[in-house]
Amino acid sequence: MSEAVQTLEGWFALHDFRHIDWPRWTHLPVDERRHMRDAFLDLVARWDEIEATKEGSTALYTVVGQKADLVMVHLRPTLQDLEATELTFERSEFATIARPAYSYVSVVELSNYTTKPGVDPSDEPVVQRRLKPILPKTEHICFYPMNKRRQGEDNWYMLGVEDRRTMMRSHGEIGRRYGGKVTQIITGSVGLDDWEWGVTLFADDPIVFKKLIYEMRFDEVSARFGEFGQFFVGNRLTRERIDSWLGL
Numbered sequence: 001m002s003e004a005v006q007t008l009e010g011w012f013a014l015h016d017f018r019h020i021d022w023p024r025w026t027h028l029p030v031d032e033r034r035h036m037r038d039a040f041l042d043l044v045a046r047w048d049e050i051e052a053t054k055e056g057s058t059a060l061y062t063v064v065g066q067k068a069d070l071v072m073v074h075l076r077p078t079l080q081d082l083e084a085t086e087l088t089f090e091r092s093e094f095a096t097i098a099r100p101a102y103s104y105v106s107v108v109e110l111s112n113y114t115t116k117p118g119v120d121p122s123d124e125p126v127v128q129r130r131l132k133p134i135l136p137k138t139e140h141i142c143f144y145p146m147n148k149r150r151q152g153e154d155n156w157y158m159l160g161v162e163d164r165r166t167m168m169r170s171h172g173e174i175g176r177r178y179g180g181k182v183t184q185i186i187t188g189s190v191g192l193d194d195w196e197w198g199v200t201l202f203a204d205d206p207i208v209f210k211k212l213i214y215e216m217r218f219d220e221v222s223a224r225f226g227e228f229g230q231f232f233v234g235n236r237l238t239r240e241r242i243d244s245w246l247g248l
């Protein structure tokens, strides 16, 4: 049996994708729409407070394309906190027009492939900040779930730890070339959801997602072992943009 990678876990993550029932929304009386908008703004204010006190972080993006209209990315210390966040939204008046489209449950994960031997990474403040990150405020988000392949010669889980480490170093080198342009949050979901990881990328220029992901496709770890789910891409939904997004 090959040696399992050691991982550190941080905040739990819920990527909560919603469809807005636009036909229903546009036929509601304007007072009712404003009332529902206010219910949503109350939730946003609560999420801002949680972020300000570093008890979690939430990012809001509208989704482009037909797979969803909105994604709320919530990071919280426990699975109970995550459920409470989800339920508070479900019970709000805004949820009557924001129906589930897709969801993903995972936990912020760092692996020890690139840590120096003899160093306990959990002692390092930078590691703690990466495990409990405040989500970036970039213009765009890209999310997709992924697996590492387990087929014939291309079985990630049968490789020795040194082979995996070498490939992850090359992966990290490519990623670092995009430093300052894109921030990645890797969340592990083995035992939590249908894929093995969630990849959440934040950038101000959406073309950077395409360049980075394309470059990684040619790198061995993605070329041989990467299997990908659905891709979602979106635009930041600030408090100021909510009215124009809702057509109010």
Ligand code: VOV
Binding pocket: 005, 109, 110, 111, 112, 113, 114, 146, 148, 168, 171, 172, 174, 175, 176, 178, 182, 183, 184, 186, 197, 199, 201, 212, 213, 216, 217, 222, 226
């Ligand atoms: C934006 C840049 C970027 C950078 C700098 C970066 C670096 C790193 C490092 C140094 C490490 C290992 C240590 C750790 O931190 O865990 C990782 C780990 C990981 N990555 Fe990554 N990655 C990036 C970006 C990045 C992307 C775009 C993808 C999707 C791949 C693609 O083909 O679509 C990805 C995936 C992953 C995964 C699934 C893991 C966990 C793999 C495992 O087997 O455990 N990642 N990643």
